[in-house]
Amino acid sequence: MGVHHQIIVVGSGLSGLRAALEAKKNGLDVAIISRVQPVRSHSIAAQGGINAALGNASEDSTNSHAFDTVKGSDFLADQDAVEVMTQEAPGIVYEMEHWGTPFSRTKDGKIAQRPFGGAAFPRTCYATDITGHALLHTMCERSVYEGIKVYEESLLLSVVRSDNSVCGIITLNIKTGEIESFSADSVIIATGGYGRIYGNSTNAIINTGSGMAFPYMTASVPLKDLEFVQFHPTTLYGTNILMTEGARGEGGYLRNKNGDRFMKNYTPNVMELAPRDIVARSIQTEINEGRGFDNAYVHLDLTHLGREKIAERLPGIRDICIYFAGLDPVEKPIPIQPGQHYSMGGIACNKDCETEVSGLYAAGESACVSVHGGNRLGGNSLLDTIVFGKRAGHYAAIYLKSKPKKDCTTAIDAELKRVKAKVNALENSTGKENPSKIRSELKAMMVTNAGVFRDKAKLEAGVVKIKELKERYKTIHLLSKSKKFNLDLLRNLELEGKLVLAEVILKGALMREESRGSHFRTDFPTRDDAKFLKHTIAYHTEDGPKLEYRDVNISKFTPEARKY
Numbered sequence: 001m002g003v004h005h006q007i008i009v010v011g012s013g014l015s016g017l018r019a020a021l022e023a024k025k026n027g028l029d030v031a032i033i034s035r036v037q038p039v040r041s042h043s044i045a046a047q048g049g050i051n052a053a054l055g056n057a058s059e060d061s062t063n064s065h066a067f068d069t070v071k072g073s074d075f076l077a078d079q080d081a082v083e084v085m086t087q088e089a090p091g092i093v094y095e096m097e098h099w100g101t102p103f104s105r106t107k108d109g110k111i112a113q114r115p116f117g118g119a120a121f122p123r124t125c126y127a128t129d130i131t132g133h134a135l136l137h138t139m140c141e142r143s144v145y146e147g148i149k150v151y152e153e154s155l156l157l158s159v160v161r162s163d164n165s166v167c168g169i170i171t172l173n174i175k176t177g178e179i180e181s182f183s184a185d186s187v188i189i190a191t192g193g194y195g196r197i198y199g200n201s202t203n204a205i206i207n208t209g210s211g212m213a214f215p216y217m218t219a220s221v222p223l224k225d226l227e228f229v230q231f232h233p234t235t236l237y238g239t240n241i242l243m244t245e246g247a248r249g250e251g252g253y254l255r256n257k258n259g260d261r262f263m264k265n266y267t268p269n270v271m272e273l274a275p276r277d278i279v280a281r282s283i284q285t286e287i288n289e290g291r292g293f294d295n296a297y298v299h300l301d302l303t304h305l306g307r308e309k310i311a312e313r314l315p316g317i318r319d320i321c322i323y324f325a326g327l328d329p330v331e332k333p334i335p336i337q338p339g340q341h342y343s344m345g346g347i348a349c350n351k352d353c354e355t356e357v358s359g360l361y362a363a364g365e366s367a368c369v370s371v372h373g374g375n376r377l378g379g380n381s382l383l384d385t386i387v388f389g390k391r392a393g394h395y396a397a398i399y400l401k402s403k404p405k406k407d408c409t410t411a412i413d414a415e416l417k418r419v420k421a422k423v424n425a426l427e428n429s430t431g432k433e434n435p436s437k438i439r440s441e442l443k444a445m446m447v448t449n450a451g452v453f454r455d456k457a458k459l460e461a462g463v464v465k466i467k468e469l470k471e472r473y474k475t476i477h478l479l480s481k482s483k484k485f486n487l488d489l490l491r492n493l494e495l496e497g498k499l500v501l502a503e504v505i506l507k508g509a510l511m512r513e514e515s516r517g518s519h520f521r522t523d524f525p526t527r528d529d530a531k532f533l534k535h536t537i538a539y540h541t542e543d544g545p546k547l548e549y550r551d552v553n554i555s556k557f558t559p560e561a562r563k564y
Contacts, residue, residue, distance in 0.1 A: 002181035002412075005031040005149075007396050008169060009188045010156050010211060013041035014132075014382065015364030015389035016190035017139040020148050022393025023188075028400065030393075031149040033171060033182065035206060038140045038150060042192050042204045043385060046132025047244035047316060049114065049124035050096075050386075051379035052089035056106060057113040057122035062086045064120050069380060070557045072118040072275045073344075073373025074517035074527060076225070076535070078553035081351040081369045085380075088387050093125050096386070101138040103127050104313075114249040114313075116378040118275035118564070122249075124379040129244050129316040135382060154180070155490060156211055157423075159187060159219040160408070160415045165358040166219070167408030170419045174490060177483030179423055181416045185403055186359045186396040189215055189347060190389060193365040197498050197505075198340035199443030202235050202242040211366045212346055213497025216504075216540050218415070221355050223538045224368040224550075226345035226501065227508035230376055230518050231452050233279035235339035237297040241320055243336055245378040248272040250313050253301040254283065255333065256291040262298075267564045274564050277375040277518045280338040284452045287337070299333035306330075338452055342381060344372040344518065345508075348537060353392035359399055363392040370535065373552075374517020427489060431475035435492045438469050438476070442495075442502060450505055455523045459510040466503045473499060504545045508536045511547055529559055 007023045009016045012034035023030040034041070053060040065086040070077050097103060097111065104112040104126050116124040127134035143150075151171075157179070158170035168183035191211020195203025215221040233254075234243040248254075254272050256262045266282040267274035274282075283298055292298050302310060302317075307330045310318055314329075321329045346368040353361040353369070364385045371384055449462030473496060480488035514528035515521050534549040 002183065004183045005029050006184065006400060007186045007188065008033060008182055008184040009190060010169065011041070011190035011192060011364070011366070012036070012038035012150060013043035013190065013192055013364060014136055014139055014385035015392070016188070017143050018386050018389030019188045019190055019363055019393035019396070021139070021143060021146060022390045023397050024146050024148055026397035028397055031151060033151045033154050033156065033169065035153065035155050035174065037152050038143070039136060041136060042207055043136045043382070044133050045202070045204060045242065046382050047129045047242060048116065048246035048249065049126035049131045049379050050093060050135070050382040051116070051119070051123050051377070052093040052125055052383065053086065053123060054090055054093065054111060054113060054125065056110040060121040060123055062089065065089065065123060067557055068119050069371065069377060070373070071562055072375055072377040074375055074562055075533065075557070075559040076370070076373030076516060076552055078351070078370050079555040079557060080553050081371045083556070084351050085371050085383060085387050089383050092383065092386050092390070096135060096138060099138050099142055101127065101134050114246055115273055116245055116249050117273045117279065118377045119379070124246070124249065126246060128312070129246055129314050132382060155493065156191065156214055157419050157493065158415055159215040159221070159360065160412050161219045161357050162406065162408055162411040165406065166360040167411045170415055172423070172490070172493065174485060177486055179416065179420045181412050183408055183412055185400050186361065188392045188396055189360070189362040189366050190364045190392070191366045193343045194498070194501050195340050197442065197502050198446045200235070200240050200447050201340040202232055202240055203340070208494040208498060209501045210494050210497045213500050215347060215360070217497070217500060219357055219360070220540060221357055221360065222348045223504055224345055224348035224535050225370060225508070226343070226504045226538060227512055227536060228344035228374050228518050229340060229450065229505065230276060230342035230344060231280040231338040232341035233276055233283050233338055234300050234336040235341070236320065236325055237335035237337050239324055240339035241324055242341070243300055243317060243334060244314070245276070247300060247302060247314055247317055250309065251305055253304070254279070255299045255301050256286045257293050257298070258291060262286050262291070270564045275375055275377060278564065280452055281520060283338055293335065297335045297337040300336045301333040302329045303331060303333060342376055344368070344370070344374065344376055352395045353388055354395065359403065361392040361396050363388040374519060423489070423493070426492060427478060427481065429477045431477045433472045433476045435473070435476040435495055438472055439491070439495055439498070441465070442469055442498060446502055446505075450509055452520065454509055454519070454521050456510065459506055462506040463503070463510065466499060466506060470499050500540070504538045507545055507547060508538065512536065533559065
C-alpha cells in the first residue's frame with residue numbers, strides 16, 4: 001500500500017485549499033492531490049466577486065441574502081444549507097480580508113460592493129474584476145505558510161471504499177505515468193466542474209468532471225441534480241471567454257442588432273440585472289428570433305461607462321477584449337453569446353459536506369450541497385467554495401476523532417491492481433476509433449441537445465448519441481505511448497468520465513418534465529412543484545444511471561412564483 005495521510009483533499013482550488021487549512025488547524029496530517037499547481041486551479045478565473053451581506057453599499061441582511069438565493073434557485077435549493085452559507089458569508093469575507101485579499105474599497109475604506117443579478121441590494125464584494133485571482137493567491141499563500149503537502153500533476157482515477165467507508169484513492173502520476181495509491185482515513189473531493197463536456201464553455205481545459213465521474217463510477221457515490229447546467233449570459237463571441245456579470249453590475253447594457261435594450265421586454269424592473277438563467281434565455285431568444293448579429297450574438301455595451309470607470313472597475317475585461325477580440329470596450333460594444341459556465345449539480349452531500357460514504361466529503365462545484373438549486377446567483381460560487389470548503393475540513397476532522405480503526409490494505413491493493421490493468425489496456429489499445437472525434441461529437445451534441453432550450457426529442461436523441469459514443473469509446477486507440485506527461489492518455493481517461501456525466505445530464509433532463517431555473521423545456525414551459533419540487537439522485541449502473549428523487553428541504557421560504 002502506498003502513501004498514507006489522515007486526510008487527503010483532491011483538488012487545490014479555493015474549496016480544496018480551504019478544506020486543507022481547516023483540517024490542518026485541527027492538528028491533522030493533511031495532503032492535497034491536484035492535477036495542476038494550486039494557483040492554476042480554475043477558481044482563478046472567477047472575475048466579478050463574492051457575496052456577503054456586509055451592508056457597506058446600502059442596507060442588507062443575511063435573511064435577504066438567503067431569500068434572494070432561494071428565489072434565484074427557483075426554490076430547489078435546500079434552505080438549511082442556504083442559511084448556513086449566507087450567515088457565514090460576512091465572517092468568511094472578513095477572514096479573507098485579514099489574510100490579505102486586496103478587496104476594492106469605498107472612499108471611506110470599507111470593502112466595496114457592487115450590484116449583481118437577482119440580489120435586492122449591492123452585495124458582491126470584489127477586487128476589480130480579478131476576485132478569484134486575488135482570493136486564490138491569498139489562500140495559496142496561507143497554505144504554503146501552514147506547510148500543507150501538495151502532490152501536483154496527479155489525476156484522480158478511483159475512490160476506494162470498503163463496505164461503506166472510504167479507504168483512499170488511486171491516481172495517475174502525470175509526471176511519471178505511474179499508477180499510485182494513497183490511503184486515508186478521510187477523503188475530501190473538491191475538483192471543480194465539468195464544463196469541457198460542452199463545446200461552448202467558459203471553463204478551463206482542466207474542467208473535465210473527472211472528480212465527479214470517478215467517485216460516481218468507482219465508489220458508487222450518487223450525483224444530485226446534474227441536469228441543472230448554468231449558461232452564463234455574457235461570454236465573448238467565438239471563444240466563450242467570460243465577460244463578468246460585474247460588467248452589467250457596473251451599468252453595462254445589452255443591445256440587439258436594432259440597438260434596443262431588449263431586457264425591457266423580459267424583466268423590465270431589473271433589466272440587465274435579472275438572474276443568469278433568465279438573461280441567458282432572453283439573449284438566446286433574441287438570437288433565435290433574428291434580432292442578433294449574424295444569427296449568433298448580441299452586444300454588451302460598456303461605452304457609456306467611460307474610460308476612467310472601465311479602467312478602475314473592469315481592467316481585466318478591457319484587456320481580454322483587446323487581446324482576444326481586437327476591440328477596446330471603451331470605444332466599441334462587446335459581441336457576446338451565452339455559454340456553459342457552471343454546474344449546480346454534483347456529488348450528493350448535506351450541509352456538512354457528508355456524502356453517503358462514511359469519511360468521504362465533497363465541496364465546491366464538484367459537490368451539490370445544494371445551495372444553488374436550479375440556478376446559481378452570480379457572486380455565490382466563490383462564497384460556496386470557501387464556506388463549504390471550510391466545513392468539509394471541519395467535519396472531516398470531527399469524523400476522524402470517532403472513526404473506528406480499519407485495515408484497508410486488501411481493498412486498496414485490489415483496486416490498484418484493477419486500475420493498473422485498465423490503464424495498461426488503454427495504453428496498448430489498437431482499436432480503429434479516433435477518440436478526438438468522439439470528444440468533438442460529444443461537445444457539439446451537448447450544445448445542441450442539452451443547451452439553453454431543451455425538449456423531449458432533442459434529449460432523447462442525445463441519449464441515443466451517448467449510447468453510440470460509449471460503444472465507440474470501447475474501440476479507441478491512443479496515438480502516444482509515452483509514460484511521462486502523456487496527455488493523450490490523460491484526455492482519454494477523462495473522456496470515459498465525460499460520457500458518463502453527459503448521460504446523467506441528459507437522462508435527468510429528459511425525466512424532469514417541467515421548466516425550473518436553468519433547465520428550460522420548451523414542451524413543458526412552466527414549473528411543476530407538485531411533481532418536481534424534488535432533487536434528482538443518480539446512482540451508477542453498468543446500464544446507465546438509475547434515477548431517484550429526494551425531497552427539497554423547505555424551512556423558512558414557501559415556494560412562490562418567481563418574478564423580477
